[in-house]
Amino acid sequence: MSRRPLSELAPEHVRRFEAYAPSPPDHVFLARHGLPHLLRLHNNENHLGPPPAAARVIAEYESGRGALYPSGDCYDLRQALGKRFAKDPGRFLVGNGSCEVIASVIKAFCGPGDNIVTADKTFAVYEWVAEFSGFEARLTPLRNGAYDPEALLEAMDERTKIVFVCNPNNPTGGRWNLDTTEDFLARVDGRAIVVMDEAYFEYVDKPDHPDGMELMERHPNVVVFRTFSKMYALAGLRIGWLCGTEEVVEMIRRTHIVYSVNGLGQAAALAALSDDAGHIAATRAMVAEARAYVHALAGELGLAVQDGEGNFAMLKVPVSDTLLARKLLLQGVMVRTMTGFRFPGWIRVSLAPMPMMQAFGDALRKALGKA
Amino acid sequence: MTKLASGVRLALPAEERFLGLACATAEQAAQTLGLGKGRTLRLVLAVEEVLGHLLRQGTLREAVELTLLPRASGVEARLDFAAETLDLAGMNVTARQQACDFAAEEDFGNLGLLLAARSVDRFALDQPGPGRFRLILRQHKDYPRPPAPEKPRVPPRPPLAFTAAPEQDELSWAVAQAANFHPAFELAEWMDRPGMVADLVQGGELCAGLAQDSEGRACGLILWTPPGKGVVSFRGPYILADEARAAVAELLCDGMLAQVARSETKGVFTPAAVADLPRGQFESLGEVEYELPDGTRRRFEACHRHMAEDMGAAVWSCPATEAFLRAAYERHFLLRDIRFVTPQGGRVPERSLFGTEVRASRAEAVLTPLLNGTDAGENAVRHACCLHAEGVRNVFVHLDLALAWQAGLAETLMEHGFRPVLLHPLAGRSDVLVLRHEP
Numbered sequence: 160m161s162r163r164p165l166s167e168l169a170p171e172h173v174r175r176f177e178a179y180a181p182s183p184p185d186h187v188f189l190a191r192h193g194l195p196h197l198l199r200l201h202n203n204e205n206h207l208g209p210p211p212a213a214a215r216v217i218a219e220y221e222s223g224r225g226a227l228y229p230s231g232d233c234y235d236l237r238q239a240l241g242k243r244f245a246k247d248p249g250r251f252l253v254g255n256g257s258c259e260v261i262a263s264v265i266k267a268f269c270g271p272g273d274n275i276v277t278a279d280k281t282f283a284v285y286e287w288v289a290e291f292s293g294f295e296a297r298l299t300p301l302r303n304g305a306y307d308p309e310a311l312l313e314a315m316d317e318r319t320k321i322v323f324v325c326n327p328n329n330p331t332g333g334r335w336n337l338d339t340t341e342d343f344l345a346r347v348d349g350r351a352i353v354v355m356d357e358a359y360f361e362y363v364d365k366p367d368h369p370d371g372m373e374l375m376e377r378h379p380n381v382v383v384f385r386t387f388s389k390m391y392a393l394a395g396l397r398i399g400w401l402c403g404t405e406e407v408v409e410m411i412r413r414t415h416i417v418y419s420v421n422g423l424g425q426a427a428a429l430a431a432l433s434d435d436a437g438h439i440a441a442t443r444a445m446v447a448e449a450r451a452y453v454h455a456l457a458g459e460l461g462l463a464v465q466d467g468e469g470n471f472a473m474l475k476v477p478v479s480d481t482l483l484a485r486k487l488l489l490q491g492v493m494v495r496t497m498t499g500f501r502f503p504g505w506i507r508v509s510l511a512p513m514p515m516m517q518a519f520g521d522a523l524r525k526a527l528g529k530a
Numbered sequence: 531m532t533k534l535a536s537g538v539r540l541a542l543p544a545e546e547r548f549l550g551l552a553c554a555t556a557e558q559a560a561q562t563l564g565l566g567k568g569r570t571l572r573l574v575l576a577v578e579e580v581l582g583h584l585l586r587q588g589t590l591r592e593a594v595e596l597t598l599l600p601r602a603s604g605v606e607a608r609l610d611f612a613a614e615t616l617d618l619a620g621m622n623v624t625a626r627q628q629a630c631d632f633a634a635e636e637d638f639g640n641l642g643l644l645l646a647a648r649s650v651d652r653f654a655l656d657q658p659g660p661g662r663f664r665l666i667l668r669q670h671k672d673y674p675r676p677p678a679p680e681k682p683r684v685p686p687r688p689p690l691a692f693t694a695a696p697e698q699d700e701l702s703w704a705v706a707q708a709a710n711f712h713p714a715f716e717l718a719e720w721m722d723r724p725g726m727v728a729d730l731v732q733g734g735e736l737c738a739g740l741a742q743d744s745e746g747r748a749c750g751l752i753l754w755t756p757p758g759k760g761v762v763s764f765r766g767p768y769i770l771a772d773e774a775r776a777a778v779a780e781l782l783c784d785g786m787l788a789q790v791a792r793s794e795t796k797g798v799f800t801p802a803a804v805a806d807l808p809r810g811q812f813e814s815l816g817e818v819e820y821e822l823p824d825g826t827r828r829r830f831e832a833c834h835r836h837m838a839e840d841m842g843a844a845v846w847s848c849p850a851t852e853a854f855l856r857a858a859y860e861r862h863f864l865l866r867d868i869r870f871v872t873p874q875g876g877r878v879p880e881r882s883l884f885g886t887e888v889r890a891s892r893a894e895a896v897l898t899p900l901l902n903g904t905d906a907g908e909n910a911v912r913h914a915c916c917l918h919a920e921g922v923r924n925v926f927v928h929l930d931l932a933l934a935w936q937a938g939l940a941e942t943l944m945e946h947g948f949r950p951v952l953l954h955p956l957a958g959r960s961d962v963l964v965l966r967h968e969p
């Protein structure tokens with residue numbers, strides 16, 4: 160007797176709905192479209208790779224450790240961070256990327272009817288997490304590519320629990336100096352938590368640049384975010400942290416997930432901290448060279464540049480950024496479109512070693528018909 | 531956004547004798563919800579036709595639910611029901627013959643579901659779940675259609691700013707002004723009722739952005755559908771000044787894109803690009819010719835732009851549409867793997883089902899396949915002929931290329947007089963292929 164097909168066991172509505180086919184992983188993608196390479200210049204990654212000590216830890220990571228749970232609160236890493244910044248290790252919370260600690264802070268301080276204040280043209284996750292969690296995100300326009308302190312203060316009210324300041328700002332590279340930051344914090348006067356997201360702190364080499372880790376000793380409402388994803392080139396291992404005063408961190412700890420940071424990430428981050436001076440210097444030199452290249456390229460093609468600090472630069476292009484990104488992708492070059500950052504018509508490119516920048520330049524000329 | 535009060539719901543047995551009760555309820559409810567007398571009658575007539583048909587057909591299971599909901603611009607009647615099958619066109623056109631015989635259209639004895647579409651402002655059939663159907667009949671309130679107000683004589687004073695939260699009166703004024711600065715064919719057909727636009731915006735069913743000068747006077751307008759999954763559809767930008775039109779247009783488009791940014795929306799789309807659209811920021815998808823309700827023909831250009839990167843995807847196609855798709859993907863630099871639909875040997879049901887959405891003011895209907903069936907080609911033609919006879923001359927089928935069975939329908943549709951006219955990136959779960967009935 161012929162059996163009916165097993166697929167007919169599924170109800171009609173399941174058979175009827177066919178799964179949407181998502182895009183393939185990089186290697187399949189490359190092979191299928193016959194592309195020579197896929198240059199990832201869209202995520203502000205550090206293409207020099209992690210500091211040597213971290214690279215060694217990753218290469219030598221013992222496979223058996225994969226079977227074991229990691230430290231649930233990143234004990235060793237917090238000890239090292241405490242030593243590095245001369246603070247009690249209990250004042251650090253480590254997360255699965257700093258994206259995770261954004262959620263922890265919002266969950267800790269916001270209740271129904273509360274709001275957060277940040278900029279409109281900045282890293283998206285503050286706004287996203289707030290909105291998805293049911294809290295209003297009040298957005299203020301940038302001023303000369305950096306956060307506008309006056310606008311932030313004006314947007315605050317008694318229901319504002321957190322102000323997120325991305326310094327330097329992704330994607331514009333604009334920043335606050337120490338005076339601006341001190342003045343802003345004085346005027347907030349402890350009415351709300353001020354998160355200083357310093358994801359790109361280690362890229363800045365300016366004497367007047369504020370260090371949130373110091374500011375929090377004078378302004379106890381300051382919470383600092385840092386990450387191992389950018390300068391330390393460990394984005395794939397997802398590890399970032401926050402630091403604040405004991406009182407503040409004690410609150411955030413209650414909403415923070417434990418065991419979310421993997422063991423390899425903890426070990427690699429620990430090693431990265433132990434040996435970063437040469438790596439930071441080399442990365443800054445690489446970024447400076449790439450920045451000069453981008454400015455020259457923009458000059459040649461007649462494009463405006465918006466940049467400042469950090470390992471990225473924005474270019475104004477004469478076509479839709481999303482169309483241009485596809486033209487670049489067909490040449491194996493990935494850039495970030497800026498429409499989602501509320502800069503339609505702009506792209507953002509990571510500042511990477513010269514061979515990658517040159518490949519980007521060639522692809523851009525071709526995409527704009529100026530090859 | 532104003533939260534609308536909920537409506538009135540009536541559950542009735544699927545028996546014809548309850549039709550009168552349903553109609554009486556619809557009438558009372560619609561009037562209570564603020565619809566004028568004439569409009570209420572049209573809505574009730576449509577409910578009567580549709581429900582009467584369903585009840586007489588005897589294919590309904592369980593009870594029928596009639597819901598009347600207040601909407602920003604009027605009242606919506608919904609019919610929710612379960613049925614074995616539902617064949618909209620079959621309910622009238624099959625009875626009138628299978629062929630496209632327009633000469634025989636005097637036979638209105640068999641008024642069907644699609645005929646009801648003509649008397650309301652919006653008619654839609656959807657299938658929320660297997661065997662469950664929802665028919666939507668929407669009637670707008672009676673809005674005045676004021677003549678265009680006097681053209682402003684003072685040019686706008688810089689600096690200009692964008693606002694996405696315009697005042698009601700300012701918005702109505704701007705909508706009315708659009709006719710002074712744009713040819714009629716560039717205006718959305720509902721823009722002759724500025725009060726309705728303002729109500730839709732107030733009710734969160736439409737979004738509006740204004741360009742304002744230093745004194746707060748509107749000098750530009752753009753309108754778009756609220757962001758959600760898929761794409762946002764927009765009209766404009768409308769420039770209410772003779773000076774600095776390009777700058778105002780750019781301000782409006784950038785403002786809209788900033789509002790849509792960070793939503794799930796994958797793209798923005800306009801079915802009728804205006805001359806002021808900043809071309810550099812958009813991609814032309816092609817032109818579609820419409821036969822308008824007054825009998826004139828006009829070509830409208832559809833333009834689109836993605837909101838984010840597009841890393842490529844796989845889509846389905848049948849051999850008949852391959853060339854059209856490849857050309858479109860090449861033109862738009864889109865990475866797509868085209869997979870061919872091959873008959874899987876699985877059983878295909880006999881009778882297909884199309885969701886239907888009719889917009890009378892544009893004489894347009896969009897058919898969306900809800901169920902596959904061996905009769906899909908004929909069925910779509912039946913719909914097209916029936917709609918044609920009702921004066922709905924522009925009949926399209928939208929196929930979501932994420933779904934093999936939908937992509938596969940193109941073959942039979944093309945054998946039945948449909949032609950691919952547009953590829954609309956990301957408009958469904960994946961790209962949507964638009965076919966048009968060309969008898």
Ligand SMILES: Cc1ncc(COP(=O)(O)O)c(C=O)c1O
Pocket residue numbers: 202203255256257258259282325329356358359385386387388394397398399
């Ligand atoms: C400003 C800013 N903060 C946080 C992050 C997130 O970093 P992580 O990888 O630690 O989640 C990024 C990454 O792009 C960023 O640009």
